[in-house]
Amino acid sequence: MATVAGTLARPANVGVWSWITTVDHKRIGVLYGITAFTFLLWGGIQALLIRTQLAVPNGTVIDAERFNQLFTMHALTMIFLAVMPLGAAFFNFLTPLMIGARDVAFPRLNALSYWVYLGGGLILTSSFFWDAPSAGWFNYVPLSGQTYTSDLGIDFYVVGLLTLGTSSLMAALNFTVTIINMRAPGLTMMRLPVFVWMTLIISFLLVLALPPLTVGLIQLLFDRNFDTHFFVPEAGGDPILWQHLFWVFGHPEVYILILPAMGIVSEVLPVFARKPLFGYPAVVFAGVAIAFLGWAVWSHHMFTTGMGTVPRTVFATNTMIIAVPTGIKIFNWIGTLYGGSIRFTTAMLFSIAFIVTFTIGGISGVMHASPPIDGQHQDSYFVVAHIHYVLFGGAVMGIFSGIYFWFPKMTGRFLSEGLGKLHFWLMFIGMNMTFFPMHFLGLAGMPRRIYTYDQGLDWGFWNMFATIGSYVIGISIIVFVINFFRSMRQPKTAPNNPWDAATLEWATTSPPPEHDFDVVPTVRARDPLWYDRDHGIEAPEPTGEHIHMPPPSYYPILMASGVALLGIGVLSHLALTALGAVVIIYSIWGWALEPTD
């Protein structure tokens, strides 16, 4: 079937080399997933260290400098190395399957995105061997300028994020084209699974949001290393410019983190409620509206910079308006559950928990949309509570729901429901124990990012409570890891469509063959498999035709090493940057001339 003469022979799809040279979207999805989960564990260990230090007043576990590095790197690791790539793992694996395609539009570019991500992640993480970034994840000047932070940490931040941004941009371009151009016959835009819609939306957001961050990072790099004064007011510059450039990226970024989870929940709920998604067009358009409005709210992160009354009013109003499409989604999910015949599987529990915890985080978001209230919340633990309710209670819960739901499709095996439910309850309770008290701490005046606090402030009890909660989360993750390895030792028993789901990925085998579908499916309705089931339409017989799949290629990893050298050169010696440029040009030529037929 899928054998052709390429530049590389492929006798068998096993071994390390086959993974290094793979251009198969499913394998790249798995690589993304495993790498991102490893970074998730690493970010979790950082969080546990932070919580251990804060458990009691005047803690002495880590010193102030290391603490600054830990909270900065915890955020960078979780956002850029764990949650975003976990979203990427899902949309890599699922998008072509859900749209009835055999691969993405640019399989080698897809592999390149992964390897550049890995390079950027390793550069950023290796900073612990020298100086880790320590100015917070949004890295405000002048703290991040040469005057106040003269070590290499901020340069690691700049180079790491530029590299990771390149990776995300390439992936986003690839998936935009794939979804717009490669849908199966009959799969119109308004029949696309909601998860694919959300992938398309975040791809657009990434394509448009990353460049302002890139420009800000370049300006910071020049200020630190080449004597410019973009952010130095005495010389005519302005530190607020960094905040604007960062948040023009940073606010769409929070939707980039949450929309994949919203897509996952929109797939899981209908299957386990045995009902089509309630108000499909409303859910889709609400997603588009959130992304669109997301461009007009960035300054709500900057209410305390003294922007003036008119901008504050406009940004506050826009921010509150975002609650409308978000509410539309929540009510449609509840409408999907209403009157359904619900199966409480682990995936379903995570999805329902998503609705609950995300709503709590969303409501505290509406609270600090109001500038006077935001002035009280700014830089307090209340904001920490908010961000974790939407990112942990939202994005991470959604991602775990997706893992339990698609695990049979990805591996051919089931995760244990018993251990899964244990994992769920520990994580749900631990998460609320950790983050809910942070609301109280914030309102009691505890500032974020302090490495310790005094005895008499009355913050000790809730801090200890939150620390215990964080250990419960840690235990829940251990349960999940045990569940994963136990399942991987089981035989592959999953049928094509174990959950009786409606979308196209369940029409093929579990795990799918390299070419995804023996026959490209034809879509007749929004929930194609349910339509075919209810109308007695049988799956078409394979015709045994020759299916051409792109051959493996080592150019992606070669080119990614060139990109990594560019960045390492900026951090060490510029000769390495020149070498990186040569490697990139050589790879592009080899890439362009490599036969793909």
Next chain:
Amino acid sequence: MAHATAGHAPAHHRTNTGTDNRKLLMWFFLGSECLFFGSLIATYLIFKGDSVVGPFPHDHAGEKGILDIPVTSTSTFVLLMSSVTMVLAVYGAQHGLQKMMKLSLLATILLGITFLGFQTYEFRTFGHEGLNLGTNIFGATFFVMTGFHGTHVGVGVIYLSSLLLASFRRSGLGPEAGFHVETAGLYWHFVDIVWIVIFTVVYLIPT
């Protein structure tokens, strides 16, 4: 379909929009570039006239401005002419006129290199007159913005040179020659349009 194809679909392969994947990719990439140059240009505009010390771009308090508008108008004309030769190269490639395509590509490359020569001259002159990255906010915003534009022209020169080199192979640019040159043309014209904006903002609008 006789051949179900994945990945790099040939131009005749059916897509949902009818536009080739690779061309669509170039369009979205250029959309991203708009935001990139938009941010650089916005930074320039925000800081326009905010330099605390000279040299200043335009005449300021009796001091002569550092910008040499006639010279840069010439280099701008050169870059705009390269868009004309680019159009001719696309026409040649799409109509199988090999000689026209190669000569026009060569002319585009040479005009691009000439523009970069002008820019190098300008940067060096500014350096001699005491304007560097760290001199004032004009120096910082000007060099970073035009420097990144120049880098894009340089990448375009390498892109077109690669196509020109490949066109001398026995198989030339293959059956999709018109497509390849057209996609390169999209990039080249975009870089030209960005320059028109930068030229207007920096050189034509006084502080």
